[in-house]
Amino acid sequence: MKKIPDWLYICGLSFILIGITFIIQGHIGINLADEGYLWYGAIQTSSGEIPLMDFQSYDPGRYYWVAFWFMIFGNTSILTLRIAVLLFLLIGLISALLAVRRVTKSWGYLLIVGALLILWVYPRHKMFDISISMIAIYMVILLLEKPKIVRYIYSGIIIGLAAFFGSNHGLYLLISYAIASVYIFFKIDRTNIIKKIGCLGIGIFIGYSPRLLMFIFIPGSFKNYIDSIIWLFRSGNTNLPLPIPWPWRVDFTNLPVMNIVSELIVGCLFVLVFLFPVGWAIHSFRSKKTNLYLVASVSVGIPYIHVAFSRADLGHLAQGIFPLLLGACFWALEYFRRSKVKSIVFLTVMLIVSSLSIGRVQPLYQQMQAPPNTFVRFTLTNNELWIDKSSADFIRTVQDIKNQYLKEGQNLFIAPHTPTLYPILNLKAPLWDIYLLFPETEDRQRQQIQELKQNNVTLVILGDIALDGRDDLRFRNTHKILWEYLNNNYEVIAVEAMPPNYTVLRLLDTSTR
DSSP, X not given: OOOOOHHHHHHHHHHXXXXXXXXXXXTBOOOTTHHHHHHHHHHHHHTTOOBTTTBXXXXXXXXXXXXXXXXXXXXXXXXXXXXXXXXXXXXHHHHHHHHHHTTOOOHHHHHHHHHHHHHTOOSGGGHHHHHHHHHXXXXXXXXXXXXXXXXXXXXXXXXXXXXXXXXXXXXXXXXXXXXXXXXXXXXXXXXXXXXXXXXXXXXXHHHTHHHHHHHHHSTTHHHHHHHHHHHHHHHSOSSOOOOOOOGGGOOTTTSOHHHHHHHHHHHHHHHHHHHHHHHHHHHHHHOSSOOHHHHHHHHHHHHHHXXXXXXXSHXXXXXXXXXXXXXXXXXXHHHTTTOHHHHHHHHHHHHHHHHXXXXXXXXXXXXXXXXXXXXXXXXETTEEEEEEHHHHHHHHHHHHHHHHHOOTTOEEEEESSOTTHHHHHTOOOSSSOSOOOSOOOHHHHHHHHHHHHHTTEEEEEEEOOOGGGOGGGSXXXXXXXXXXXXXXXXEEEOOTTSOTTEEEEXXXXXXXX
16 A cells, blocks of 8 residues: 655644634634735725725735635635635645654654644734745755755745735745855855856746736736835835834833733744844854754744844734744754653743743633623624624624615725724725825825715724824824815714724715805
């Protein structure tokens, strides 16, 4: 009887781990901001609209992925969205475990590593970003093991595809492969360097070809893409920065013990996310003999430092930590290969440390530790969810407002950053912008006003939110002209059930003015 290959077992193990994840917490929680940014865009893509062209979005790849699964499952519900992103995570987890399989034959170790990686998957709408880093590590390992011409082409394809899902990931992977290629040149094989670079370029062209075809066949697509890059440079940041939570900044006097432990762990992990790739990169180039799997982790880890530190919170640490996690596993399974006890202890400690940090923000833990009646059952797009009561009350109130005040042919505008409400209400956003976070130019604000008029926006739900405690990020300050227009041309409707920082506005009857 022919032996079943390891990769099939790894696919099965990965599928089981992801299936368990969905079963135990796929129905818990709702993110009214970022998850909706993906969900709304995927719904619009499935209806034929073009990401970035017809609505504010990430790069197109992830939307077409989700839209494909919407088509397969026959609906656009939030649970279908979560299944779709988990199926992409499946590719990332398989890649990671295939890499770990190279340093251990123990399925028990693989199970622990798989559980560790799954634990760090947070937030769920960023599974594309997390998966790409795991795929990259495995593909860099393949290149380091056998730096053949054909593998440079495969590597380029991965870079191009990553850029289709996120331009930043294309850049990160390009840097990763550049570091790996330099290592190969000095430590492994110096032949055909120009040919290898050329093949990498060919691969990038192939991988990025879906986007290139969009540039060619969709009028205005390339200009729109360039405009988005110009906007990023103009804003000065790819994200809203936060102070780095170094371990020495932990407040030991006022926080509960478990919070102190959690914040210390998170602070130390930020240190390690930086020190591990930088320190080991120096060691790898100076040492005569190095672990290729660690070299792969370092190559990917260096550019992904930017992800963790661009907005130094737990969610972004989770997106940038996978090179460190896999690097630590590679090191432990190699260094302790003769001691099963030490390997198990090391991996168990990693699981405990992770549980005390990222585990505390996972939906399942949030529901389990919440006081009674904090989470309630709520039917959302025909799915039964458990969500926090305040979100449930807010959604019900918004649904009531829509049913009471919005007539056929009229539109609702929701600002500044709760785009999840659009798919919940089964509405199309009246503006291209669905997440009004950064300060906008006067010209664009005037365009937004014209779009509101053209789309017959008669109702507005407006939040007054100082994100990160910053008054300059309140909608009234980021969009002053638009704010003034809304206040001059709409009247406040008193809705007692609305949160105090939200206002409902109705278009004034111009015939009586």
